[in-house]
Amino acid sequence: MEKPKGPNTEPGFQLNRRALLKSAVSTVAIGSSLTAVAQTNSNPPKPQPIATQASTKGYVFFTPAEQEFIEAVVDHMIPADQFSPKGSDLGVNIFIDRALNDGWGKGDRLYLNGPWQPGTPFQGYQLPMNPAELFRLGIEQCNQYCLKNLQNTFHLLPKNSKEDVLKKLQVGQITFANGLSGTTFFDLLYQTVNEGFFCDPIYGGNADKASWRMLGFPGVIATHAINIETFKNKKYVSNTLSISDIS
Numbered sequence: 001m002e003k004p005k006g007p008n009t010e011p012g013f014q015l016n017r018r019a020l021l022k023s024a025v026s027t028v029a030i031g032s033s034l035t036a037v038a039q040t041n042s043n044p045p046k047p048q049p050i051a052t053q054a055s056t057k058g059y060v061f062f063t064p065a066e067q068e069f070i071e072a073v074v075d076h077m078i079p080a081d082q083f084s085p086k087g088s089d090l091g092v093n094i095f096i097d098r099a100l101n102d103g104w105g106k107g108d109r110l111y112l113n114g115p116w117q118p119g120t121p122f123q124g125y126q127l128p129m130n131p132a133e134l135f136r137l138g139i140e141q142c143n144q145y146c147l148k149n150l151q152n153t154f155h156l157l158p159k160n161s162k163e164d165v166l167k168k169l170q171v172g173q174i175t176f177a178n179g180l181s182g183t184t185f186f187d188l189l190y191q192t193v194n195e196g197f198f199c200d201p202i203y204g205g206n207a208d209k210a211s212w213r214m215l216g217f218p219g220v221i222a223t224h225a226i227n228i229e230t231f232k233n234k235k236y237v238s239n240t241l242s243i244s245d246i247s
Contacts, residue, residue: 059094061101061132065153069139070096072155076162077193084210087193095196095205096135105132127180131188138185141176142169202243209240220246 059067074087074096084090099105107130119126127134142165143153150161157165166186168174174182196205198212200220206212212219218227219241227236 059097061097061105062093065143066136066139067093068153068155069143072157072162073166073189074193074196076159076166077190078197083214085207087197089207090197090205090210091201091207092193092196092205095199095203096192098204099192099195100132100135105135106130107132125188127184134185134188137176137178137180138182138189142174142182142185144177145174200243209242212240212242 062070070093071088074090074092076087078084078087078090078092080086080089087093103109110125110130112128112130114128116126116128125131129137146152146154146157146161146165150157150165154162154165165174169182169186170190172181172183176182176185196203199205201207201209209219216236217240218224218236218238220243221238221241227238
């Protein structure tokens, strides 16, 4: 199954890096992660750089059960192959953990006082909960669905069952106990996985700048404009630099 209106995935949610990385050049902002899916009239701020390196594996937000879930998700969506390590080895799970524990996850700039009305697809995030609360609820409800219907929590399911659960979340075939469509949770989950894959390593993901190296993206150097002209239609080779490399 392909992601609706998305040319960047092969059937299923295991990312086709060749296709995904083609579009990344036009969507990845230099020195920052991708645009967040969670937004209202005021966009929530992206998490500030953490003081220590992204590869630190200690969790600050997720509970042990949530850690199992998020690691299973990022490893399913980004399996190890000839292009890069798996998602958890890239720190995508850590990126999400840090983001949810920071101002963005806490909804520092979200309007959360209501009244709450159903939004349109063009209005973005319209919920009386912040992203951290949505993640916590989504993981709990998803695991409950898996236990009831598949007799195991998500991280213990075989590959094909994980895929089926994710597809059902995406199209709204799983509804949470409070009536919230699983699609809302899936959209935020899928977006933050992408963010963690392409972010600057200082934010927790993209360990060793692996996704940037696959792109041939040189990172945060200040001569990109000149290089675009100088190397037009020519092969460009450069050291890949992150924020910490030039700090």
